[in-house]
Amino acid sequence: MIKGLYREPTRSEIIELAAEEGHDADIPTNAGSIQNTPGNRSPTPKQAADGEKQSNLEFEKDIEKGLRPESLSSEEHGEEQSEESDPNIVWWDGPNDPQNPMNWPFIKKWGTVILVSAITFLTPLASSMFAPGVPEVMKTFHSTDDMLEGFMVSVYVLGFAFGPLIIAPLSEMYGRLPLYHSCNVCFMIFTIAAAVSSDMGMFIAFRFFMGCFGGAPLVLGGGTIADLIPREQRGTAMVVWMMGPTIGPCVGPIIGGYLTEARGWRWNFWFVAILAGAFTIMSMILMKETSGPVILERKTKRLREETGNLKLKSQLDSGLSPKHLFIFSIVRPTKMLTRSTICFIMSVYVAITYAYLYILFTTFTAVYTNQYGWHGGSVGLSFLGLGVGSLLGQFVFTHWGNKTVTKHIQQGDFKPEHRLYIMAQGGFFLPVGLFWYGWSVHAQTHFMVPIVGTGFVGYGLLTAFMPANTYLVDVFTVHAASAMAANTVLRSLCAALIPLSSQKMYAALGYGWGNSLLGFVSLLLVPVPFLLIKYGERIRARSTVKL
Missing domain, CATH: 1.20.1250.20 (MFS general substrate transporter like domains)
Incomplete structure:
Protein backbone atom coordinates (compact mmCIF):
# COMPACT_ATOMS: atom_id res chain seq x y z
CA MET A 1 0.00 0.00 0.00
CA ILE A 2 2.84 2.36 0.74
CA LYS A 3 6.04 3.17 -0.98
CA GLY A 4 8.72 0.52 -0.88
CA LEU A 5 11.82 0.11 -3.00
CA TYR A 6 12.08 2.47 -5.95
CA ARG A 7 14.76 4.06 -8.11
CA GLU A 8 15.44 7.70 -7.34
CA PRO A 9 14.55 9.59 -10.55
CA THR A 10 17.33 11.60 -12.14
CA ARG A 11 17.16 15.32 -12.63
CA SER A 12 17.21 15.01 -16.42
CA GLU A 13 14.40 12.44 -16.40
CA ILE A 14 12.15 14.72 -14.35
CA ILE A 15 12.91 17.78 -16.51
CA GLU A 16 12.33 15.87 -19.75
CA LEU A 17 9.10 14.34 -18.50
CA ALA A 18 7.78 17.67 -17.18
CA ALA A 19 8.39 19.33 -20.56
CA GLU A 20 6.49 16.54 -22.32
CA GLU A 21 3.64 16.80 -19.83
CA GLY A 22 3.45 20.56 -20.38
CA HIS A 23 4.29 21.94 -16.94
CA ASP A 24 7.36 23.18 -15.10
CA ALA A 25 9.51 20.63 -13.30
CA ASP A 26 8.80 22.00 -9.83
CA ILE A 27 5.29 20.57 -10.27
CA PRO A 28 5.51 16.77 -9.93
CA THR A 29 5.58 14.47 -12.93
CA ASN A 30 5.07 10.70 -12.77
CA ALA A 31 8.73 10.56 -11.73
CA GLY A 32 8.41 13.17 -8.98
CA SER A 33 9.43 16.80 -8.66
CA ILE A 34 12.78 18.39 -9.40
CA GLN A 35 12.71 19.74 -5.86
CA ASN A 36 12.93 16.24 -4.43
CA THR A 37 15.99 15.05 -6.31
CA PRO A 38 19.17 14.59 -4.25
CA GLY A 39 20.79 17.92 -3.51
CA ASN A 40 17.61 19.85 -4.19
CA ARG A 41 15.49 18.94 -1.16
CA SER A 42 13.58 22.13 -0.63
CA PRO A 43 10.43 23.89 0.46
CA THR A 44 7.40 23.26 -1.74
CA PRO A 45 6.47 25.68 -4.53
CA LYS A 46 3.58 26.75 -2.30
CA GLN A 47 6.04 27.87 0.34
CA ALA A 48 8.01 29.72 -2.30
CA ALA A 49 4.85 31.40 -3.56
CA ASP A 50 4.03 32.43 0.02
CA GLY A 51 7.33 34.25 0.23
CA GLU A 52 9.56 31.78 2.08
CA LYS A 53 13.24 31.69 1.13
CA GLN A 54 14.53 29.22 -1.40
CA SER A 55 18.11 30.37 -1.51
CA ASN A 56 19.35 26.81 -1.88
CA LEU A 57 17.64 26.43 -5.27
CA GLU A 58 19.88 27.79 -7.99
CA PHE A 59 17.25 27.23 -10.67
CA GLU A 60 14.78 29.46 -8.79
CA LYS A 61 17.34 32.29 -8.74
CA ASP A 62 18.17 32.19 -12.42
CA ILE A 63 16.16 30.45 -15.07
CA GLU A 64 18.28 31.05 -18.16
CA LYS A 65 21.53 29.16 -17.55
CA GLY A 66 20.72 26.16 -19.74
CA LEU A 67 21.42 22.49 -19.19
CA ARG A 68 24.03 21.57 -16.66
CA PRO A 69 26.53 18.96 -17.81
CA GLU A 70 25.29 16.42 -15.28
CA SER A 71 21.75 16.60 -16.64
CA LEU A 72 22.87 15.13 -19.94
CA SER A 73 23.51 11.75 -18.41
CA SER A 74 20.80 9.37 -17.31
CA GLU A 75 23.33 7.93 -14.87
CA GLU A 76 23.37 10.97 -12.61
CA HIS A 77 22.82 10.19 -8.94
CA GLY A 78 23.32 6.50 -9.75
CA GLU A 79 20.80 3.80 -10.59
CA GLU A 80 20.80 2.10 -7.23
CA GLN A 81 17.63 1.20 -5.39
CA SER A 82 16.79 3.31 -2.36
CA GLU A 83 14.26 2.90 0.33
CA GLU A 84 12.17 5.69 1.76
CA SER A 85 11.80 5.40 5.52
CA ASP A 86 8.59 7.41 5.84
CA PRO A 87 5.76 4.84 6.09
CA ASN A 88 3.14 7.51 5.33
CA ILE A 89 4.30 8.05 1.76
CA VAL A 90 2.01 6.34 -0.76
CA TRP A 91 3.60 4.93 -3.92
CA TRP A 92 2.96 2.21 -6.48
CA ASP A 93 2.61 -1.36 -5.17
CA GLY A 94 5.88 -2.54 -6.64
CA PRO A 95 7.28 -2.28 -10.18
CA ASN A 96 4.40 -4.30 -11.69
CA ASP A 97 1.51 -2.40 -10.09
CA PRO A 98 -1.36 -2.61 -12.65
CA GLN A 99 -2.58 0.84 -11.55
CA ASN A 100 0.60 2.35 -12.97
CA PRO A 101 -0.17 3.30 -16.62
CA MET A 102 3.33 2.18 -17.58
CA ASN A 103 2.20 -1.38 -16.77
CA TRP A 104 -0.99 -1.35 -18.81
CA PRO A 105 -1.36 -4.02 -21.54
CA PHE A 106 0.16 -3.20 -24.92
CA ILE A 107 -3.20 -2.84 -26.69
CA LYS A 108 -4.61 -0.55 -24.01
CA LYS A 109 -1.55 1.70 -24.03
CA TRP A 110 -1.16 2.05 -27.78
CA GLY A 111 -4.92 2.24 -28.28
CA THR A 112 -4.89 5.32 -26.04
CA VAL A 113 -1.93 6.79 -27.94
CA ILE A 114 -3.68 6.28 -31.31
CA LEU A 115 -6.93 7.80 -30.03
CA VAL A 116 -5.17 10.84 -28.57
CA SER A 117 -3.22 11.25 -31.82
CA ALA A 118 -6.48 11.12 -33.81
CA ILE A 119 -8.04 13.84 -31.64
CA THR A 120 -4.85 15.89 -31.94
CA PHE A 121 -5.07 15.56 -35.73
CA LEU A 122 -8.72 16.67 -35.80
CA THR A 123 -8.41 19.97 -33.96
CA PRO A 124 -5.60 21.46 -36.12
CA LEU A 125 -7.45 20.10 -39.17
CA ALA A 126 -10.45 22.22 -38.16
CA SER A 127 -8.31 25.35 -37.99
CA SER A 128 -8.09 25.71 -41.77
CA MET A 129 -10.47 23.13 -43.21
CA PHE A 130 -13.12 25.61 -44.25
CA ALA A 131 -10.62 28.12 -45.73
CA PRO A 132 -11.61 27.27 -49.35
CA GLY A 133 -15.22 27.98 -48.38
CA VAL A 134 -14.54 31.49 -47.03
CA PRO A 135 -16.06 33.23 -50.11
CA GLU A 136 -19.25 31.19 -49.59
CA VAL A 137 -19.37 32.21 -45.93
CA MET A 138 -19.00 35.87 -46.93
CA LYS A 139 -21.92 35.51 -49.36
CA THR A 140 -24.07 33.77 -46.76
CA PHE A 141 -23.57 36.56 -44.22
CA HIS A 142 -23.68 39.35 -46.86
CA SER A 143 -20.25 40.69 -45.91
CA THR A 144 -17.53 42.24 -48.05
CA ASP A 145 -15.12 43.17 -45.23
CA ASP A 146 -11.64 41.92 -46.16
CA MET A 147 -10.55 42.00 -42.51
CA LEU A 148 -13.38 39.71 -41.43
CA GLU A 149 -12.58 37.41 -44.34
CA GLY A 150 -9.17 36.73 -42.85
CA PHE A 151 -10.21 36.88 -39.20
CA MET A 152 -12.81 34.13 -39.51
CA VAL A 153 -9.96 31.73 -40.33
CA SER A 154 -7.29 33.02 -37.92
CA VAL A 155 -9.58 33.61 -34.91
CA TYR A 156 -9.40 29.85 -34.30
CA VAL A 157 -5.72 30.08 -33.45
CA LEU A 158 -6.48 33.01 -31.12
CA GLY A 159 -8.30 30.45 -29.00
CA PHE A 160 -5.07 28.41 -28.93
CA ALA A 161 -3.47 31.37 -27.11
CA PHE A 162 -5.91 31.45 -24.20
CA GLY A 163 -7.42 27.98 -23.81
CA PRO A 164 -4.20 26.14 -22.84
CA LEU A 165 -3.45 28.64 -20.04
CA ILE A 166 -6.60 27.42 -18.27
CA ILE A 167 -6.54 23.79 -19.40
CA ALA A 168 -2.99 23.11 -18.15
CA PRO A 169 -3.52 23.96 -14.45
CA LEU A 170 -6.95 22.28 -14.43
CA SER A 171 -5.37 19.06 -15.68
CA GLU A 172 -2.85 19.20 -12.81
CA MET A 173 -5.72 19.48 -10.31
CA TYR A 174 -8.27 17.07 -11.75
CA GLY A 175 -6.32 14.83 -14.12
CA ARG A 176 -6.11 14.58 -17.88
CA LEU A 177 -9.23 12.51 -18.46
CA PRO A 178 -11.86 15.03 -17.23
CA LEU A 179 -10.19 17.70 -19.37
CA TYR A 180 -10.17 15.47 -22.46
CA HIS A 181 -13.86 14.66 -22.03
CA SER A 182 -15.08 18.17 -21.17
CA CYS A 183 -13.01 19.86 -23.89
CA ASN A 184 -14.02 17.27 -26.50
CA VAL A 185 -17.70 17.82 -25.69
CA CYS A 186 -17.36 21.62 -25.71
CA PHE A 187 -15.38 21.50 -28.97
CA MET A 188 -18.14 19.44 -30.55
CA ILE A 189 -20.86 21.79 -29.24
CA PHE A 190 -19.17 24.93 -30.56
CA THR A 191 -18.42 23.24 -33.89
CA ILE A 192 -22.14 22.49 -34.29
CA ALA A 193 -22.90 26.06 -33.22
CA ALA A 194 -20.57 27.37 -35.94
CA ALA A 195 -22.33 25.14 -38.47
CA VAL A 196 -25.72 26.69 -37.69
CA SER A 197 -24.54 30.29 -37.17
CA SER A 198 -26.91 32.92 -38.52
CA ASP A 199 -24.59 35.95 -38.60
CA MET A 200 -20.90 36.79 -38.83
CA GLY A 201 -20.43 37.81 -35.18
CA MET A 202 -21.92 34.56 -33.95
CA PHE A 203 -19.79 32.55 -36.37
CA ILE A 204 -16.52 34.23 -35.33
CA ALA A 205 -17.32 33.86 -31.61
CA PHE A 206 -18.01 30.13 -32.01
CA ARG A 207 -14.80 29.71 -34.02
CA PHE A 208 -12.86 31.32 -31.17
CA PHE A 209 -14.33 28.91 -28.61
CA MET A 210 -13.62 26.00 -30.94
CA GLY A 211 -9.96 27.02 -30.77
CA CYS A 212 -10.01 27.42 -26.98
CA PHE A 213 -11.29 23.89 -26.39
CA GLY A 214 -9.60 22.40 -29.45
CA GLY A 215 -6.22 23.22 -27.90
CA ALA A 216 -6.73 20.57 -25.19
CA PRO A 217 -5.12 17.59 -26.99
CA LEU A 218 -2.17 19.80 -27.95
CA VAL A 219 -1.68 20.60 -24.26
CA LEU A 220 -2.43 17.16 -22.85
CA GLY A 221 -1.28 14.75 -25.56
CA GLY A 222 2.46 14.86 -24.87
CA GLY A 223 1.83 14.21 -21.20
CA THR A 224 -0.48 11.27 -21.94
CA ILE A 225 2.18 9.64 -24.11
CA ALA A 226 4.81 10.28 -21.43
CA ASP A 227 2.47 8.64 -18.87
CA LEU A 228 2.14 5.47 -20.94
CA ILE A 229 5.29 4.89 -22.97
CA PRO A 230 8.77 4.29 -21.50
CA ARG A 231 11.42 6.84 -22.31
CA GLU A 232 13.24 4.47 -24.68
CA GLN A 233 10.12 3.88 -26.84
CA ARG A 234 8.61 7.36 -26.64
CA GLY A 235 10.10 8.75 -29.85
CA THR A 236 7.81 6.77 -32.17
CA ALA A 237 4.67 7.73 -30.26
CA MET A 238 5.70 11.39 -30.20
CA VAL A 239 6.26 11.41 -33.96
CA VAL A 240 2.78 9.92 -34.53
CA TRP A 241 1.24 12.47 -32.18
CA MET A 242 3.07 15.42 -33.77
CA MET A 243 1.83 14.48 -37.24
CA GLY A 244 -1.52 16.08 -36.38
CA PRO A 245 -0.27 19.64 -35.77
CA THR A 246 2.15 19.29 -38.69
CA ILE A 247 -0.09 18.13 -41.53
CA GLY A 248 -3.60 18.71 -40.15
CA PRO A 249 -3.79 22.42 -41.11
CA CYS A 250 -2.52 21.60 -44.62
CA VAL A 251 -4.69 18.52 -45.30
CA GLY A 252 -7.83 20.21 -43.96
CA PRO A 253 -8.34 22.64 -46.86
CA ILE A 254 -7.95 19.82 -49.41
CA ILE A 255 -10.86 17.97 -47.80
CA GLY A 256 -12.75 21.21 -47.21
CA GLY A 257 -12.47 22.36 -50.81
CA TYR A 258 -14.28 19.35 -52.22
CA LEU A 259 -16.74 19.18 -49.32
CA THR A 260 -17.69 22.82 -49.77
CA GLU A 261 -18.24 22.26 -53.48
CA ALA A 262 -20.40 19.18 -52.87
CA ARG A 263 -22.45 20.16 -49.80
CA GLY A 264 -21.72 23.80 -48.91
CA TRP A 265 -19.45 25.43 -46.32
CA ARG A 266 -21.54 24.41 -43.30
CA TRP A 267 -20.74 20.77 -43.97
CA ASN A 268 -17.09 21.41 -43.11
CA PHE A 269 -18.26 21.93 -39.56
CA TRP A 270 -20.74 19.08 -39.59
CA PHE A 271 -17.93 16.80 -40.79
CA VAL A 272 -15.65 17.90 -37.93
CA ALA A 273 -18.50 17.65 -35.41
CA ILE A 274 -19.33 14.08 -36.49
CA LEU A 275 -15.69 13.01 -36.11
CA ALA A 276 -15.40 14.87 -32.80
CA GLY A 277 -18.54 13.13 -31.55
CA ALA A 278 -17.20 9.73 -32.55
CA PHE A 279 -13.82 10.38 -30.87
CA THR A 280 -15.58 11.70 -27.76
CA ILE A 281 -17.68 8.55 -27.40
CA MET A 282 -14.64 6.34 -28.01
CA SER A 283 -12.56 8.25 -25.47
CA MET A 284 -15.32 8.01 -22.83
CA ILE A 285 -15.49 4.26 -23.32
CA LEU A 286 -11.83 3.39 -23.83
CA MET A 287 -9.67 6.01 -22.13
CA LYS A 288 -8.68 5.88 -18.48
CA GLU A 289 -6.83 8.39 -16.31
CA THR A 290 -3.08 8.26 -16.99
CA SER A 291 -1.68 11.00 -14.74
CA GLY A 292 0.45 9.41 -12.04
CA PRO A 293 0.04 12.24 -9.48
CA VAL A 294 -3.76 12.11 -9.84
CA ILE A 295 -3.96 8.29 -9.65
CA LEU A 296 -1.77 8.23 -6.53
CA GLU A 297 -3.75 11.06 -4.94
CA ARG A 298 -6.97 9.07 -5.41
CA LYS A 299 -5.24 6.01 -3.96
CA THR A 300 -4.09 8.09 -0.99
CA LYS A 301 -7.62 9.33 -0.29
CA ARG A 302 -8.94 5.77 -0.44
CA LEU A 303 -6.26 4.53 1.96
CA ARG A 304 -6.97 7.37 4.38
CA GLU A 305 -10.60 6.30 4.50
CA GLU A 306 -9.72 2.62 4.88
CA THR A 307 -6.99 3.02 7.51
CA GLY A 308 -8.02 6.22 9.27
CA ASN A 309 -4.43 7.44 8.89
CA LEU A 310 -4.76 11.10 7.92
CA LYS A 311 -0.97 11.48 7.64
CA LEU A 312 -0.80 9.45 4.43
CA LYS A 313 0.54 11.50 1.55
CA SER A 314 1.22 10.75 -2.11
CA GLN A 315 4.87 10.68 -3.17
CA LEU A 316 3.86 12.97 -6.06
CA ASP A 317 1.85 15.47 -4.02
CA SER A 318 2.76 18.94 -5.31
CA GLY A 319 1.71 20.85 -2.20
CA LEU A 320 0.17 23.44 -4.53
CA SER A 321 -3.26 24.97 -4.09
CA PRO A 322 -5.46 25.62 -7.16
CA LYS A 323 -4.67 29.31 -6.75
CA HIS A 324 -0.93 28.77 -7.03
CA LEU A 325 -1.31 26.43 -10.01
CA PHE A 326 -3.14 29.20 -11.88
CA ILE A 327 -0.54 31.75 -10.82
CA PHE A 328 2.26 29.56 -12.14
CA SER A 329 0.36 28.83 -15.35
CA ILE A 330 -0.47 32.44 -16.22
CA VAL A 331 2.07 34.67 -14.48
CA ARG A 332 5.23 32.69 -15.22
Missing part, protein backbone atom coordinates in the same frame (compact mmCIF):
# COMPACT_ATOMS: atom_id res chain seq x y z
CA PRO A 333 4.86 32.75 -19.04
CA THR A 334 4.22 36.49 -18.89
CA LYS A 335 7.37 37.02 -16.83
CA MET A 336 9.32 34.78 -19.21
CA LEU A 337 8.26 36.80 -22.23
CA THR A 338 9.02 40.19 -20.69
CA ARG A 339 12.14 39.42 -18.62
CA SER A 340 14.03 36.74 -20.51
CA THR A 341 16.09 37.89 -23.49
CA ILE A 342 16.36 34.39 -24.96
CA CYS A 343 12.64 33.65 -24.58
CA PHE A 344 11.65 37.01 -26.06
CA ILE A 345 13.94 36.71 -29.10
CA MET A 346 12.88 33.14 -29.84
CA SER A 347 9.18 33.91 -29.34
CA VAL A 348 9.26 36.90 -31.70
CA TYR A 349 11.10 34.85 -34.35
CA VAL A 350 8.56 32.02 -34.17
CA ALA A 351 5.57 34.39 -33.94
CA ILE A 352 6.47 36.20 -37.17
CA THR A 353 7.09 32.99 -39.11
CA TYR A 354 3.89 31.41 -37.73
CA ALA A 355 1.92 34.49 -38.79
CA TYR A 356 3.12 33.90 -42.36
CA LEU A 357 1.48 30.48 -42.30
CA TYR A 358 -1.91 32.01 -41.53
CA ILE A 359 -1.41 34.81 -44.03
CA LEU A 360 -1.15 32.08 -46.66
CA PHE A 361 -4.11 30.18 -45.18
CA THR A 362 -6.32 33.24 -45.34
CA THR A 363 -5.31 34.30 -48.87
CA PHE A 364 -4.72 31.10 -50.87
CA THR A 365 -8.36 30.85 -51.91
CA ALA A 366 -8.44 34.42 -53.25
CA VAL A 367 -5.00 34.09 -54.89
CA TYR A 368 -5.74 30.90 -56.81
CA THR A 369 -9.28 31.98 -57.67
CA ASN A 370 -8.18 35.37 -59.04
CA GLN A 371 -4.92 34.35 -60.70
CA TYR A 372 -5.69 30.84 -61.88
CA GLY A 373 -9.46 30.71 -62.05
CA TRP A 374 -9.67 27.77 -59.64
CA HIS A 375 -13.05 27.10 -58.08
CA GLY A 376 -14.68 24.55 -55.83
CA GLY A 377 -12.70 21.58 -54.63
CA SER A 378 -9.57 22.30 -56.63
CA VAL A 379 -8.84 25.39 -54.47
CA GLY A 380 -8.01 23.11 -51.55
CA LEU A 381 -5.18 21.56 -53.55
CA SER A 382 -3.32 24.86 -53.35
CA PHE A 383 -2.40 23.95 -49.76
CA LEU A 384 -0.60 20.80 -50.88
CA GLY A 385 2.82 22.44 -51.17
CA LEU A 386 2.75 23.63 -47.56
CA GLY A 387 1.85 20.13 -46.40
CA VAL A 388 4.62 18.39 -48.30
CA GLY A 389 7.20 20.98 -47.23
CA SER A 390 6.14 20.65 -43.60
CA LEU A 391 6.42 16.86 -43.69
CA LEU A 392 9.88 17.10 -45.23
CA GLY A 393 10.91 19.65 -42.59
CA GLN A 394 9.74 17.37 -39.79
CA PHE A 395 11.63 14.42 -41.26
CA VAL A 396 14.87 16.42 -41.63
CA PHE A 397 14.57 17.81 -38.10
CA THR A 398 13.87 14.39 -36.57
CA HIS A 399 16.74 12.67 -38.38
CA TRP A 400 19.47 15.25 -38.94
CA GLY A 401 18.73 17.52 -35.97
CA ASN A 402 18.77 14.67 -33.45
CA LYS A 403 21.88 13.20 -35.08
CA THR A 404 23.75 16.47 -34.65
CA VAL A 405 22.76 16.82 -31.01
CA THR A 406 23.63 13.19 -30.24
CA LYS A 407 27.11 13.72 -31.71
CA HIS A 408 27.81 16.68 -29.42
CA ILE A 409 26.43 14.86 -26.37
CA GLN A 410 28.78 11.95 -27.08
CA GLN A 411 31.67 14.39 -27.47
CA GLY A 412 30.76 15.96 -24.14
CA ASP A 413 30.55 19.52 -25.53
CA PHE A 414 26.78 19.85 -25.98
CA LYS A 415 25.12 23.19 -25.34
CA PRO A 416 21.53 24.24 -26.13
CA GLU A 417 22.66 26.36 -29.09
CA HIS A 418 23.50 23.18 -30.99
CA ARG A 419 19.75 22.79 -31.45
CA LEU A 420 19.74 25.88 -33.66
CA TYR A 421 21.97 24.61 -36.47
CA ILE A 422 18.98 23.27 -38.36
CA MET A 423 17.06 26.51 -37.75
CA ALA A 424 19.97 28.46 -39.16
CA GLN A 425 19.90 26.59 -42.48
CA GLY A 426 16.11 26.40 -42.57
CA GLY A 427 15.82 30.17 -42.17
CA PHE A 428 16.96 30.69 -45.77
CA PHE A 429 14.12 28.59 -47.17
CA LEU A 430 11.39 30.90 -45.88
CA PRO A 431 12.35 34.08 -47.82
CA VAL A 432 13.26 32.02 -50.90
CA GLY A 433 9.84 30.37 -50.79
CA LEU A 434 8.02 33.68 -50.32
CA PHE A 435 9.83 35.36 -53.23
CA TRP A 436 9.28 32.27 -55.39
CA TYR A 437 5.58 32.03 -54.54
CA GLY A 438 4.85 35.76 -54.84
CA TRP A 439 6.45 36.45 -58.20
CA SER A 440 5.34 33.18 -59.82
CA VAL A 441 1.73 33.99 -58.87
CA HIS A 442 2.22 37.55 -60.10
CA ALA A 443 3.48 36.26 -63.47
CA GLN A 444 0.73 33.61 -63.58
CA THR A 445 3.21 30.83 -64.33
CA HIS A 446 2.05 27.21 -64.26
CA PHE A 447 0.23 26.56 -60.97
CA MET A 448 2.83 24.02 -59.86
CA VAL A 449 5.51 26.72 -59.68
CA PRO A 450 3.93 28.68 -56.77
CA ILE A 451 2.92 25.42 -55.08
CA VAL A 452 6.58 24.34 -55.09
CA GLY A 453 7.43 27.77 -53.66
CA THR A 454 5.03 27.23 -50.77
CA GLY A 455 6.76 23.88 -50.21
CA PHE A 456 9.92 25.86 -49.42
CA VAL A 457 7.84 28.02 -47.05
CA GLY A 458 6.46 24.93 -45.28
CA TYR A 459 9.95 23.50 -44.88
CA GLY A 460 11.27 26.78 -43.50
CA LEU A 461 8.38 27.06 -41.03
CA LEU A 462 8.89 23.55 -39.60
CA THR A 463 12.63 24.01 -39.26
CA ALA A 464 11.85 27.13 -37.22
CA PHE A 465 9.12 25.73 -34.95
CA MET A 466 10.65 22.38 -34.00
CA PRO A 467 14.19 23.53 -33.04
CA ALA A 468 12.70 26.50 -31.17
CA ASN A 469 10.76 24.21 -28.84
CA THR A 470 13.69 21.88 -28.14
CA TYR A 471 15.99 24.88 -27.63
CA LEU A 472 13.62 26.39 -25.06
CA VAL A 473 13.49 23.06 -23.21
CA ASP A 474 17.28 22.86 -23.07
CA VAL A 475 17.73 26.49 -22.02
CA PHE A 476 15.03 26.73 -19.38
CA THR A 477 15.00 23.09 -18.20
CA VAL A 478 12.97 23.36 -14.98
CA HIS A 479 10.80 26.18 -16.36
CA ALA A 480 10.65 24.95 -19.96
CA ALA A 481 6.85 24.65 -20.01
CA SER A 482 6.42 28.31 -19.02
CA ALA A 483 8.85 29.35 -21.76
CA MET A 484 6.96 27.29 -24.35
CA ALA A 485 3.65 28.72 -23.10
CA ALA A 486 5.01 32.24 -23.60
CA ASN A 487 6.09 31.25 -27.10
CA THR A 488 2.65 29.75 -27.84
CA VAL A 489 0.70 32.79 -26.62
CA LEU A 490 2.73 35.29 -28.64
CA ARG A 491 2.73 33.22 -31.85
CA SER A 492 -1.02 32.57 -31.56
CA LEU A 493 -1.75 36.28 -31.08
CA CYS A 494 0.39 37.19 -34.09
CA ALA A 495 -1.11 34.41 -36.24
CA ALA A 496 -4.62 35.65 -35.38
CA LEU A 497 -4.04 39.38 -35.83
CA ILE A 498 -1.31 39.94 -38.45
CA PRO A 499 -3.21 38.20 -41.30
CA LEU A 500 -6.09 40.68 -40.89
CA SER A 501 -4.25 43.17 -43.09
CA SER A 502 -3.03 40.66 -45.69
CA GLN A 503 -5.80 41.27 -48.24
CA LYS A 504 -5.22 45.03 -48.10
CA MET A 505 -1.48 44.46 -48.44
CA TYR A 506 -1.95 42.39 -51.60
CA ALA A 507 -4.45 44.93 -52.97
CA ALA A 508 -1.94 47.75 -52.49
CA LEU A 509 1.29 46.00 -53.47
CA GLY A 510 0.20 43.08 -55.63
CA TYR A 511 1.13 39.47 -55.07
CA GLY A 512 4.74 39.93 -56.17
CA TRP A 513 5.74 42.87 -53.98
CA GLY A 514 3.32 41.88 -51.21
CA ASN A 515 5.04 38.53 -50.70
CA SER A 516 8.42 40.20 -51.27
CA LEU A 517 7.67 42.46 -48.29
CA LEU A 518 7.14 39.34 -46.20
CA GLY A 519 10.29 37.86 -47.70
CA PHE A 520 12.40 40.92 -46.79
CA VAL A 521 11.18 40.75 -43.19
CA SER A 522 12.04 37.04 -43.05
CA LEU A 523 15.48 37.88 -44.48
CA LEU A 524 16.01 40.17 -41.49
CA LEU A 525 15.28 37.17 -39.27
CA VAL A 526 17.87 34.92 -40.94
CA PRO A 527 20.77 36.12 -38.70
CA VAL A 528 18.82 35.43 -35.47
CA PRO A 529 19.78 31.73 -35.04
CA PHE A 530 23.37 32.51 -36.12
CA LEU A 531 23.61 35.25 -33.48
CA LEU A 532 22.17 32.95 -30.82
CA ILE A 533 24.59 30.18 -31.80
CA LYS A 534 27.48 32.61 -31.33
CA TYR A 535 26.28 34.74 -28.40
CA GLY A 536 23.47 32.70 -26.80
CA GLU A 537 25.74 31.12 -24.20
CA ARG A 538 27.12 34.54 -23.26
CA ILE A 539 23.62 36.00 -22.95
CA ARG A 540 22.58 33.15 -20.69
CA ALA A 541 25.73 33.45 -18.57
CA ARG A 542 24.98 37.12 -17.84
CA SER A 543 21.29 36.51 -17.25
CA THR A 544 19.78 37.44 -13.89
CA VAL A 545 16.15 36.58 -14.68
CA LYS A 546 14.09 35.60 -11.65
CA LEU A 547 10.52 34.30 -11.45
